[in-house]
Amino acid sequence: MAYLAIVDRGYRGSVEAQFFDALYGVRMFASQLGGIDLLLRGTSVTAALQPTGDIPRIVLGSEPVAVSADPRAAITGLVGTGTTVYVDAASLAGLGLDDEPVLPGCAVLDSTELAVRWAAYEQVWFL
Numbered sequence: 366m367a368y369l370a371i372v373d374r375g376y377r378g379s380v381e382a383q384f385f386d387a388l389y390g391v392r393m394f395a396s397q398l399g400g401i402d403l404l405l406r407g408t409s410v411t412a413a414l415q416p417t418g419d420i421p422r423i424v425l426g427s428e429p430v431a432v433s434a435d436p437r438a439a440i441t442g443l444v445g446t447g448t449t450v451y452v453d454a455a456s457l458a459g460l461g462l463d464d465e466p467v468l469p470g471c472a473v474l475d476s477t478e479l480a481v482r483w484a485a486y487e488q489v490w491f492l
Contacts, residue, residue, distance in 0.1 A: 368488050368490065391492065392439070392442065402451065403449070404451045414466070449472070451471075452474070
């Protein structure tokens with residue numbers, strides 16, 4: 366794979382900005398470039414965790430907003446299209462989530478191992 370996209374923040378924007386989030390960008394880049402690997406670090410690692418209950422919904426006033434982004438569905442979709450998804454073990458540990466299961470197809474790796482892999486990529490992008 367020639368490209369690696371790194372996402373550090375788990376939430377970027379509000380309801381108005383959810384028509385294009387970082388994971389949607391990765392999907393578009395992957396389709397245009399013939400593939401891309403994804404590394405989740407920081408709070409973005411939560412997108413790769415298996416859900417343990419109901420997904421919270423946003424309510425504005427008295428109206429529920431049912432169109433909010435679903436990062437877990439985005440990760441599952443990326444894995445389904447052949448994207449390799451790496452999850453930073455240190456970020457999981459830092460959030461107290463190191464014992465939580467990740468979505469199928471996601472690989473939890475040590476930060477050092479992830480950094481060593483960067484040299485294999487033609488380009489590394491921070492989204």
